[in-house]
Amino acid sequence: MVKKLIVLVSPLKLFMILAILFGSIGHIIATLIPVIGGYALIKAMIGKFYFFKLITILVIFALLRSVLRYLEQLCNHFVAFRVLEIIRDRVFKALRRLAPAKMENTNTGELITIITSDIELLEVFYAHTISPISIAFIHTLFLTILMFKINVLYAVVLVIFHLIMAIIVPIITSNRAKSIGDIQRKNLSDINSSIIDTFYGIEESAQYQFGGERRNEMLEYTKKLSRSATRLSRIYGGNMALSNSVILIGNICILISAMYLYKFGYVNKIEVVVPIIAFMSSFGPVSALSNLANNLVTTFACGKRVMSLLEEVPEVEEVVNGKDINFEEIDVSKVSFSYGSEEVLKNFDLAVKKGEILGLKGKSGCGKSTLLKLIMRFYDVDSGKIEENKINIKEINTKTLRKNHCYITQSTHLFNGTILDNLKIAKEDATMEEIKAACRKASIGEFIEELPNGYNTKVGDIENSLSTGEKQRISVARGFIQNGDLLLLDEPTANIDSLNEGIILKSIWEESKDKAVILASHKDSTLRISDRIKQVKTLAE
Ligand SMILES: Nc1ncnc2c1ncn2[C@@H]1O[C@H](COP(=O)(O)OP(=O)(O)O)[C@@H](O)[C@H]1O
Numbered sequence: 251m252v253k254k255l256i257v258l259v260s261p262l263k264l265f266m267i268l269a270i271l272f273g274s275i276g277h278i279i280a281t282l283i284p285v286i287g288g289y290a291l292i293k294a295m296i297g298k299f300y301f302f303k304l305i306t307i308l309v310i311f312a313l314l315r316s317v318l319r320y321l322e323q324l325c326n327h328f329v330a331f332r333v334l335e336i337i338r339d340r341v342f343k344a345l346r347r348l349a350p351a352k353m354e355n356t357n358t359g360e361l362i363t364i365i366t367s368d369i370e371l372l373e374v375f376y377a378h379t380i381s382p383i384s385i386a387f388i389h390t391l392f393l394t395i396l397m398f399k400i401n402v403l404y405a406v407v408l409v410i411f412h413l414i415m416a417i418i419v420p421i422i423t424s425n426r427a428k429s430i431g432d433i434q435r436k437n438l439s440d441i442n443s444s445i446i447d448t449f450y451g452i453e454e455s456a457q458y459q460f461g462g463e464r465r466n467e468m469l470e471y472t473k474k475l476s477r478s479a480t481r482l483s484r485i486y487g488g489n490m491a492l493s494n495s496v497i498l499i500g501n502i503c504i505l506i507s508a509m510y511l512y513k514f515g516y517v518n519k520i521e522v523v524v525p526i527i528a529f530m531s532s533f534g535p536v537s538a539l540s541n542l543a544n545n546l547v548t549t550f551a552c553g554k555r556v557m558s559l560l561e562e563v564p565e566v567e568e569v570v571n572g573k574d575i576n577f578e579e580i581d582v583s584k585v586s587f588s589y590g591s592e593e594v595l596k597n598f599d600l601a602v603k604k605g606e607i608l609g610l611k612g613k614s615g616c617g618k619s620t621l622l623k624l625i626m627r628f629y630d631v632d633s634g635k636i637e638e639n640k641i642n643i644k645e646i647n648t649k650t651l652r653k654n655h656c657y658i659t660q661s662t663h664l665f666n667g668t669i670l671d672n673l674k675i676a677k678e679d680a681t682m683e684e685i686k687a688a689c690r691k692a693s694i695g696e697f698i699e700e701l702p703n704g705y706n707t708k709v710g711d712i713e714n715s716l717s718t719g720e721k722q723r724i725s726v727a728r729g730f731i732q733n734g735d736l737l738l739l740d741e742p743t744a745n746i747d748s749l750n751e752g753i754i755l756k757s758i759w760e761e762s763k764d765k766a767v768i769l770a771s772h773k774d775s776t777l778r779i780s781d782r783i784k785q786v787k788t789l790a791e
């Protein structure tokens with residue numbers, strides 16, 4: 251796991267190493283400043299006073315410390331931002347590969363968690379976990395060697411207490427914090443969902459007068475959250491006390507060792523004072539580790555989720571070195587398909603040529619939408635084949651397939667931006683004439699032109715006042731702009747009134763003269779524009 255995570259950011263190795271280098275030297279210098287002061291003090295007591303030398307060295311060290319700290323932070327931040335960039339890029343590439351089947355089959359909330367908070371927590375791992383651990387290790391190693399040079403007992407005491415701080419304290423804390431950390435996160439997400447739920451349901455709350463209950467629910471969640479927050483801060487407080495006690499006991503041990511060594515003549519005065527000061531000021535880097543442990547468990551969980559997304563195999567492999575065709579006809583023969591173990595289509599056939607409208611009729615759940623998704627190649631068939639111009643769609647370049655197919659469903663998403671932006675997604679370089687013609691054909695042109703800012707009206711400004719029918723007409727216009735030769739319509743008139751239904755059907759019918767159309771609907775009123783009707787049966791029928 252750690253290895254996989256590190257491979258992901260191998261381009262940043264140099265900057266991570268630099269951050270560790272600057273950090274280690276900086277911390278070593280920080281520890282040495284009081285040590286040198288103590289050393290000079292003892293020298294002065296013995297009678298030699300190197301005032302200017304001392305001041306010069308201290309000033310240089312202090313300056314170096316600041317510069318190194320700055321460089322360390324610079325490298326860490328660089329790594330942090332680049333890491334975010336690299337992982338986001340990888341995740342979005344993965345999503346593009348996995349879409350749209352993945353989007354249908356996963357809980358979107360979970361995907362959003364991966365894209366937002368998981369990635370951000372991983373950034374913490376790269377920028378603020380690897381380097382503190384390495385810095386603490388190098389810093390401790392340096393001090394151990396220094397102590398060892400003076401007397402081995404000092405080195406032993408230092409190693410023991412640094413190990414306690416770096417390993418045992420974090421383990422104790424993270425064990426205590428782990429379960430409550432999970433509870434805290436759950437409480438937080440509960441209260442978030444409850445608030446969002448309340449907002450969405452505000453009209454129902456008003457109508458059925460249960461605002462009070464909603465409020466009580468939120469209060470209950472708030473109380474829970476504050477209880478777990480209190481427990482968490484108690485644990486952090488306890489952790490602080492534990493760390494401080496360890497350092498204090500360490501200080502006492504080093505004092506006793508120094509006294510013992512001095513009394514029996516193993517060390518001189520300088521060798522008493524220097525190690526004591528060095529020891530006392532040596533805990534900065536290791537005590538930073540105790541806070542890391544709490545995050546590490548969560549970070550690895552995030553890492554696992556991100557990795558499994560990156561490694562997921564898509565339902566459909568994109569074709570890039572295949573064939574390009576100008577669509578003339580489509581043949582679906584003996585197609586079977588199941589979602590996991592749920593069989594939806596079995597030995598299904600249909601054929602449509604340009605100039606024909608084929609209606610797909612069938613009860614809800616019989617597999618009409620699934621068939622259109624198979625033709626779009628969101629999924630691949632389990633057996634049988636789908637051919638266009640007698641070529642299996644698995645051999646046709648995915649880009650060409652998408653360009654030839656014009657897929658309109660009952661739910662239209664309008665993106666943030668202007669109406670024009672939303673129409674142009676169908677064809678980036680569409681001219682204003684093309685766009686206006688398409689909108690006129692979809693019977694939405696006049697409506698758009700009468701808006702205060704016409705085509706430049708922001709969707710956000712009118713979204714709530716747009717009717718489903720108007721939205722649907724924009725979606726049809728979008729399809730006309732794209733101008734694919736195979737129109738796939740999935741319940742294009744569901745949820746709209748008969749006036750809008752008539753308008754949309756008329757425009758589809760007029761547009762279909764030189765196109766092949768497959769129109770799925772459970773409404774007879776919609777299917778009446780079809781030349782032929784194909785009945786789709788549920789497998790149970
Ligand atoms: N992404 C999916 N994963 C699992 N089952 C699905 C999925 N999409 C649809 N189904 C199931 O497949 C069957 C056919 O669905 P669908 O093609 O949407 O029918 P229709 O469009 O005719 O109403 C239904 O039983 C539905 O529950």
Ligand SMILES: [Mg+2]
Nearest residue numbers: 618619740741
């Ligand atoms: Mg459907």
